Amino acid sequence: MPVTDYQGSTSSPFSFGRSLLSLRRDTTAIMPSGEEADLEAFQRHVASTLAELLPAADAGTGAGDASAAAAAAASGEEFLSAAWIRRLLEAFVLCQEEFRVVVAQARRRAGAQLPAAAERMVAEFHERAVKALDVCNAARDGVDQVRRWERLADIAASALGAPGEVREGQLRRARKALTDLSALLVDDAAAASGAGGVASFLSSHRNRSFGRARASPSRTAGSAAAASATASHFRSLSWSVSRTWSAARQLQAIGAGLAAPRAHEAGLAAPVYSMGCVLHLTTWALVAAVPCPDRGNALQAHHLPAAPPRAAFPWAPPLLALQERLAEEGKRKDRRHSCGLLKEIHSLEKSTQKLAEAIDAAPIPLFGDRENDVREAAAELAAVCEAMRDGLEPLERLVREVFHRIVRSRVDGLDSSMHNAD
Template structure:
């Protein structure tokens, strides 16, 4: 994957360069070069997410076996807001985060973190990371809900794949689809607390402790959040104080902190829009991004595209913008309509229509079966990466505190 290759060469280059003894001027020039390269990589990754490369028509002949197999989808670009697209999004985040940490921390003099504006920007970034952990947990819970929807859809597929289709098959499919649609229709506040009509408390790994501090879950201890917790408000809070740095900042590191903050907020915002999460009413659709920055174009383009989709769906009561969920809901409604007018025996035309709908639902279930668990694992990886990176930055801040502490004689 090109993004991963770029990341590896970038990190190796920084590691080698910072182990060398260089003059201050040369070091400053190289830091500027590293920053430019970091921005370019961010722009490339988000460009790929906005405009994925098209597969050449000659890559696979229409009649070839590979073009008809399920694995052929791996070579075609994923559509926006599909499970595969979200997996690419999280890959891009992990690559950006690794390069950002190299720019910010690797071989850095801790004293720089005590200078303006980093003395303000770093705590803000750490606070956003805590809020992002809650979002990761909410998204994980939402993906579990989507798993349950897939199970109901699979019941309907199995029932309606029988030949011939009888009244018993239709009743079984209709019951499963009505359960599925009823769950999708729940208010966002209830979606993740009522998987099967039973109220459950959401478990969280971080709680609040003054100044945006966090307490990590240890052993069997768990943190719960009130039902009033809102994913939309969490994203809004993450956007607070998110302002592009002015030119000529003293440390020169304000820009990468701003870039990584935008990347973190965008990724969590997209996940909240795509996956069922608690309370998403009023989810923001505008980001404070300066258009003249080299990486801003693709980010703004993605925000606009996803924001347009969100505005369309929000008015109807939204179960998330995940492409597979949207298709599942649409086909479920059509199949319920068929079930309500079902008469045995079915005519050939009705048989063909149902077969098309069942095939589409089976394809959606297949994509969910293949992609949901890997996506959940990636969300978990993002969670743990944020925890580790936050701890590393806190270690640097701790060093700054020790340096600035006067020695008692």
């Protein structure tokens, strides 16, 4: 996502849960007067926004606002689904906009120029946020990679979902699509955290399941080599970040030096720290959800910054609860070697494996229960592909929106610094 794509517009191409205009009206209404009241209201807003993201099972734990907990329980969105990731990104944009308002109000009170220490803290947050631009680029590339998987899976499902008798040509087309998909999954799993899951299943079964005894060894080897070449071609063209770029190292850079303000630090110290924690949570979840280079190492808990004191910040309990849930998902046996924790990716992997097993066990021509198994697996995979298509496009748009919001925020910060210098 090059910065030149940004046109400077503050309007989003889609609607947020709460519009930014109504957000500003709400902010003005609940911040009666005084810097202390402004900062306390900001902390409460961050807390309620994060509490709304808690899964229903966790909504009552760590959410101080009962209405926020009820909203979390009623959302109906599964944790780490594409819809949930979109809500997380929306939450970041809302918090960032509130933070911008808080800083602007502080500048007005200070006569347009903050104390040097406060300006330095705000500038440090902007620099931290700029490091998230690479994460947005990698996540956008990851979404595009998942879209390639979906296309291949849809080819396999469509070949076997047509009405009428399933013929050998349809099975060959489905096997070819699954072979190409397996090569991509193995390649991306190796780049992210080591091959495993459906990727290793398909790789180990490629010759037996998709080659069949009737294919000559040379032809089977040639097909596998062609699939690997296709995967390498996709990888060489798909990542806009450097080949040596690491999601784990980038998250460490975003969280570096992120520590709770000391007792004598007042003013904007707490809001800056709050936004740093929200930024790190958002980027960590993005890296965990979609394919990113070195995302396996990024899921390790030791890459997280020091935990905020629960009693000191109202948003700390829901934020820590979300971090703990993300860490638990990464440790699950069926997700440990996945290319991403996104619910739709997990469904695609399971449904693809189910169809591969059904094809492997099916005689030619198909008949009876074997044909029903193949058709059922193909229909399940087709439904997963449709759900994935519905979720990926709005997710990619929102990742782009976050990218441009960060750019705009940084430009505004530089403009303010230059104005203060004058």
